[in-house]
Amino acid sequence: MKRKIEKAAVLGAGVMGAQIAALLATRGIEVILLDVLAQEPTDEERSAGLTLPDAEVRNRIARAGLQSLGKMGPMVSFGSIPEDSISFGNFEDDLAKIADCDWIVEAIVEDLTVKRGLLKRVDQYRKPGAVASSNTSGLSLAAIAAHLSEDFRQHWLGTHFFNPVRFVKLVEVVPTQDTLPEVTQSMLDLFTINLGKGAIIARDTPNFIANRIGVFNALQTIKAMMRWGLTVEEVDELTGTIMGRPRTATFRTMDLVGVDTILPVARNVYENAPGDEMRDLFIIPGFIQKMIENRWLGDKTGQGFFKRVEGEGKRGQAWALDYKTMCYRPRQKPDLPVLEEAMKIEDIRERIRFLAYAEDRAGAFVWETLSALLIYSANRVPEIADRIVAIDNAMKWGYNWQLGPFETWDALGVQRAVARLKAEGREVPAIVRRLLDSGNDSFYRREG
Template identity: 50%
Template sequence: MGYRINKAAVIGSGVMGAGIAAHLANVGIPVYMFDIVPQSLTEEEQRKGLTLEDKVVRNRIAEQNRQKLLKQKPAPLYDKSRIELITACNLEDDLDKLKEVDWIVEVVVERLDVKQQVLAKIEPYRKENAIVSTNTSGISVEAMSEGRSEAFLRHFLGTHFFNPPRYLKLLEVIPTAKTDSEVVQFMKEFGEKVLGKGVVLAKDTPNFIANRIGCYGLMVIVDEMVKGGYSVGEVDSVTGPAIGRPKSATFRTLDVVGLDTFAHVAHNVRENVSDPTEQDVFKLPDFMQHMVNKGWIGSKAGQGFFKKVKGDKGSEILELDYNTMEYVPRKKLNAPSLQQSKGKKDLAEKIRTIVYAKDRAGKLVWNIMKRVLLYSADKLGEIADDIVSIDQAMKWGFGWEMGPFETWDAIGLQQSVARMEEEGEQVPDWIKTMLAKGKTFFYNREQGKTFYISHGEYKQVEERPEEISLVALKEQGKVIKQNAGASLIDIGDGVALLEFHSPNNAIGADIIHMLHFSLDEVARNYEGLVIGNQGKNFCVGANLMLLLMEAQEMNWPEIDFMVRQFQQATMAIRYSEKPVVAAPFAMTLGGGTEFCLPAARIQAAAETYMGLVEVGVGLIPGGGGNKEVLLRLYDSVPDKANVDLQQLVNLAFETIAMAKVSTSAEEARQYQFIRPQDGISINQSFLIYDAKQKVLELARAGYRAPQPQKIPVVGQEGKAVLLLGAYTFKKGGQISDHDYKIAEKLAHVLCGGNLPQGTLVDEQYLLDVEREAFLSLCGEPKTQQRMQYMLTKGKPLRN
């Protein structure tokens, strides 16, 4: 039968339960969030004369945790209004509500007996065909379902979210022997298409896939650190981005996760595996157990492997010396291989440079890596059926850039296996057999298709139409034209895509040149154009380094030319005769936002952080951003005859002057960066496909470019209103003199210069005023200082 989830219930409102409830609300699913009834009154409840029988008291725990969602950072909700979709309930009065829901997620404490009791309690209220799942980080799903009915068991499985549920992509789905295959398939598709997750099917083994490998890897790092005499800081300086792992590396990650949580996960594996050697690996060393006992469990306790202290020179982060259990100045590992690896562009080259080095960094990374790779290979078949699932779990759950088997390919399978065997390591037989057959890679790519090793033979990785790979399309010869900064790619069905690939995807002359070529090519031969890429961020703005260099040289004609080119590019997007759809994701700042705003439509990833942030470097938007924000606000008003222009200009000024950046695509709607007719893709892997469908939809509807329009400006009177507000901030010490100067320029542009209020102006007039203001700010020494500071420090300077 077909399944559909219209309403859900989450049992347990702690950090994880509330996070899952929040994400369900993010995607528009109403959710009941349950917790236990309090056993005693708070002082405040007593003062109010409440009793334990009052509903507000009985729902207190769930309601308090619901309210906490509004204050947490990073925000668990796309938009604070989504909290209205979450209803606080308790497990004594409200169980009847479970009869309304299509999915019940149990997220109570990680104890088998408690989970069994909760499942027994909710079973009588489960409606026919409602799915029930447990969110557990490692307890046996089969064991907790003992005693439940056959109908319950057919609809029961594990759904292991990673914390925080909004941000971490991995969802491990763990069926039992009795789970209906249709339920498993539905939950996989629901996880991907509705929740936006990367779903892997895991086996019902201790800690499943990601926590099993990840926890083992962390224990190995601790072991190798102690054996090699490395410090906590030295280890973190090697086990982060240098080898394709997150910036938080090892011990900073443990501090964020919480050493108590990690100890629980490690203990769970140790108690549930039978191999004594494996059990030993998962035993916490004495110093870590001592940390747990003392409450030094990480960020939530104020100290863990690192501790922030205030000194004479400001705040300083100290590291734990695990030999003395005292905090000491943080150290970094300085090794030749680390320096050499920084010069390598490709991650595989970076890792090879370090892993085969004979210095201290090389020895540490090799000793860690060989053990993790061998363990991953040894667990294939036990924790997952294929290497792809293991690799994806580690990338989506732990933020690794490469999974274990991808990493093994990167360092060279034959070379590494030979070294492992020389060092007396036991390499799994299936790898020896594979190598004996002449198969020297776990993955092979041929003509844009990926194959992985499975039972000694290569098998193609499942391809899905919703997941368009630009790398694969390039390998298939689909590039129409390219230069150093951008490529135009045929993505099929008569749609082309303009991809940025300059450093940091910064917009420069190469990208602008390719945009004009793309629009001409699309006008002749295609249905429309997508502007998108699959980099780390969509675009962090224009080429600031080039702009600063020209400003320092006082090359004003060149800057004027650059800004005109940028403005002409954004106007070309707006008036393209074929539909242009921008597909932003992650950081979409400054010029990146300016490339999106004039598009016929935006199809944004849910995690899109969009904003015009130029004031942070002493400038204002120069590529038409001011004009586009004004136009969007003006177009959003249905009654143009009675519009309050000043209110719209005030909104535009506030958005740009405060450099507001959305924390999600939903919030970008509030800033008018994204309109009602624009789309949001919850699963970023489907973003390019969704944008392509938007192009085809517009083309089929007979898309016509918008007609140029004139808009009224508020002129000098409106500017006086804006500057009065800015002056008040300046007098109150909230902004500097230079901030006020930038505000003057921005007000001048948004108000249409010194014209009388109500004057109708065209877009080119607004662009000319914008360009003049932008150029004048480029000549300000304090603006140049801000640009320099941003380029060197990566954060804004307040001067």
């Protein structure tokens, strides 16, 4: 049965909810955007003669959420949104309006109790057969809907968009054991055909796919940096474009998204994935904890792993954090001769292979981080996804990596990587052993 989504309700007008509403509106879907009730008029509203009973006051928070997108720059802004394609309301006055919606998207605060409370009310108004979903980035979908009606649970799943919604291709579709297969398929079709997204199916596990792998990789990178005594500048040189990753690499990315954002994601794995063999890695390093305590959170507080100080030029001078002393110093040009050779290699697979097997400090760092990533990703099948291509696409579409973990296995050479792991006394993942036992030596077959 082909499901038509003509009208949607987005619950929550924060950064993500407002962007989701804007995306749907630009794709021809009528949207009602709801948020909490404003408690009192602003001075500007009072000057205009408005009082609390006026809808313009009561619905201000939902309306302001959408308006704020235009102030966040071109990466977030959706430009011109069709007039009258989005209406506004609040959870107290307007929740009953969801009754004629084909899809209801919850995008409120990442708090299990708060989500349950709102969705219990949603269940009273939602029409039978309407899809309901959450944009949670890692909470259990089954736990959120555990006490709701059977029809709700059959039409309930996760639809995790990534920020900025306009440009990041990935959407993780997360069904539960109760979700009807046709509901999952209809949402996959909606995302890929109507919304132009790259949709993958993830299992209902902590942080799903991309953030589970991505945060592991970030924490492993930090651990290897400390082990090999590298600077934050050196790590960013070794984990950015040279490796087929975004130029913001590791620490510039953390400054952009907020250093503190890693904390709840890591805690979610540590507390809710007790069987994870790398669970202790998700304990945040002490110097990161200190940065959070100091409010050195990145761009939003003016300093994180990097900051600018007054000096020559309009933007001043860039300084970097020395995590050993917790003091800032002028940025240093990385002294990594292997990078000059690596930059001459155009093919990303050959370049990654060259770096991983380089016999110097940089090569040791790259091998340690990459091998840990590849082992961890391989051990997550089928825990977080049934198919390796879902994990690879999650990292390419969600984190903008050129190669996913299993494509990187192939780039390094599975047999060569396994031989080195064995020589180091490390356990080879079961999926890799089965691959080699079957007579194959790569996860993908490259044409030509």
